Amino acid sequence: NKNIHIESIKAIPQTDDLINDCMECGFCEPACPSDGYTLTPRQRISAYRNMEALPEIRNNPALYNEMKALYQFKGIESCAETGMCALRCPVGINTGAFMHALRGENPSKLQDMAQRHFSKVEKGARLAVGAVQALGVNRIANLTESLHGKFEGIPIIPKSLPHRVTDFNQTREITARDRAEHKKGKQVVYFVSCVNRSLSEVGSGTSTFTHTVNLFKKAGITPIIVGDGLCCGQPFESKCNHQVADQATLSLNRELLRASNKGEIPIYIDNAPCAKRIFEAKKRGFLDDHLKLYDAVSYIDSHIVPNLTITPKSEALLLHVPCSITAIGEKEALTRIAGRCTDQLVMSDIDCCGFAGDKGFKQPELNRNSLRHLPLKSDGCASGVSASKTCQIGLTETSGLPFASIEALLDECSEAQKG
Ligand code: SF4
Ligand code: SF4
Structure with missing residues (x-):
């Protein structure tokens, strides 16, 4: 067949400007924290296209509604929306932004009130953390973990929850x-x-x-x-x-x-x-x-390290670069600073930990899936470092290593220059 190269080509239906350029190559997949848990970015796009454009599905209301209900969790809610897929995509498609757009605007009077009285919300959060500490973090962690397994929507309290400020x-x-x-x-x-x-x-x-x-x-x-x-x-x-x-x-x-x-x-x-x-x-x-x-x-x-005397630790340190640091272009700077604080720097090589704000409390499975290979990296390391508090909670929880902020690590390893 002389036309075999142009026959039976997979249809790429046009469904949304944010994803229309996707050729389903899969280059984005290694960045995705939900790969192996729900869907990858490529699968999110492919499933959406099939659901919205294939006549066999579109013209079958029962099948369409079933797919839509499944997609709500497997596509939309289990996406960290941090957009690390966009950095690997040859045409710059941000599937996280697409999932965010599919969620639509969600106005809430309660959130409006919370924003206007943020000091009180903050005070309440500190009191709640203090109460958990007083009752025993391990006990509350075990209780919430078991409730989370039984009832949808119950968040967990991780054992590595920090003390209140x-x-x-x-x-x-x-x-x-x-x-x-x-x-x-x-x-x-x-x-x-x-x-x-x-x-x-x-x-x-x-x-x-x-x-x-x-x-x-x-x-x-x-x-x-x-x-x-x-x-x-x-x-x-x-x-x-x-x-x-x-x-x-x-x-x-x-x-x-x-x-x-x-x-x-x-x-x-x-x-x-x-x-x-x-x-x-x-x-x-x-x-x-x-x-x-x-x-x-x-x-x-640029302003602090040049004015410090830094003594590196002689033990292996595991660095996780948060996706937000990669996105703002400071991965090299973070690696450089962490490298000044140890004579053996180990990289986590994970694009996104999937903690994603408070998702790590509500849907810890995403974070655990993304960090499932972390224990291999943490073996032999004495501690870890990162630059986002919520990431540090999930990283500590999964690896068993205490993950400090870059500020805490540098403070520990430095002193003011003399003279
Ligand atoms: S890398 Fe980009 S083009 Fe390739 S599958 Fe992922 S989103 Fe689509
Ligand atoms: S935003 Fe993150 S979780 Fe969502 S598809 Fe992209 S890489 Fe995966």
């Missing part, structure tokens, strides 16, 4: 002395993310906030601390409540403009997923162009 202390006003210090180029606005205002380092009980302030002190930098009642909007964005998420970002913008003296003073943002959300919001015009924003890793790499 008790020492967060915001700078109340910017003084004349602060301004004078700024003229010497030695000042930074430190936006402490809500997760780091609530949860300490995994295992140690010291807050990431304390470690970061220590680093500023060693490098001779004065921080102006902000955060109380503020949120980057990520928790609302992940619930598809985009309007409330953007309101949160606008409030943050006002406070950052005030604290940075209309953008004169650089701004340090801790916790990588929050920095990613803030950078994206700035591109969409929700943050003032004058603000000089740094994520923690790039600021530490």
Whole structure:
């Protein structure tokens, strides 16, 4: 048959602009935390196309509804939506963004109220964490794990849940002395993310906030601390409540403009997923162009590390680069900083851990699936390091190694330069 190369070609039905260019090559699959658990990005696209365009399915309401119901979990709800697939895709398709779009807008009065009274929500979260500690984390973890197995929707409390933060202390006003210090180029606005205002380092009980302030002190930098009642909007964005998420970002913008003296003073943002959300919001015009924003890793790499004396640990250290760090282009900087703190750096080589905000509590199976090979990497390592608090919880839980933030690790291995 001379026409064999052009016959029986697989149909690629056009169903949505976000995925129409997909040729179902599968290059994206190794990045996906749900590969082996539910669907890969390629399978998500292929299943959607078949469901929406194949006449055999479209014209059979019973079959169509059955597929749609299955797709709701296997396609949409089990996607971490962190978009690591897009970085491997030759045509840049972000299946996570497509799944997010399929979820649609989800307005909620409760979330609107939570955003407007964020200080109270934060206080409540700290009290809840304190109550779990008082009752015994292991006991609550075992109980929630067994309930989660029996009843859909019951979240788990992981055994590695960190202690609540008790020492967060915001700078109340910017003084004349602060301004004078700024003229010497030695000042930074430190936006402490809500997760780091609530949860300490995994295992140690010291807050990431304390470690970061220590680093500023060693490098001779004065921080102006902000955060109380503020949120980057990520928790609302992940619930598809985009309007409330953007309101949160606008409030943050006002406070950052005030604290940075209309953008004169650089701004340090801790916790990588929050920095990613803030950078994206700035591109969409929700943050003032004058603000000089740094994520923690790039600021530490450029402003802090050069002013420290670092003594590397003589033990193997496992580094997990969070997907948010890869997405903002700081993978090399994080690897460089971690490499200064150990004489043996081991990479997790996992694109996305699948913890995905609070999904790691509600759907821990996704995180466990993504990290199923981590114990092979952690064998022989004494500890781990990363740059996102929720990732660190899942990584500690799965590997059994304590995963610190990069700030805590660097604080432990460094001192101020003499002279
Ligand atoms: S890499 Fe891109 S084109 Fe290939 S299957 Fe994945 S989404 Fe489709
Ligand atoms: S966003 Fe993440 S979980 Fe979703 S399809 Fe892409 S790689 Fe997989």
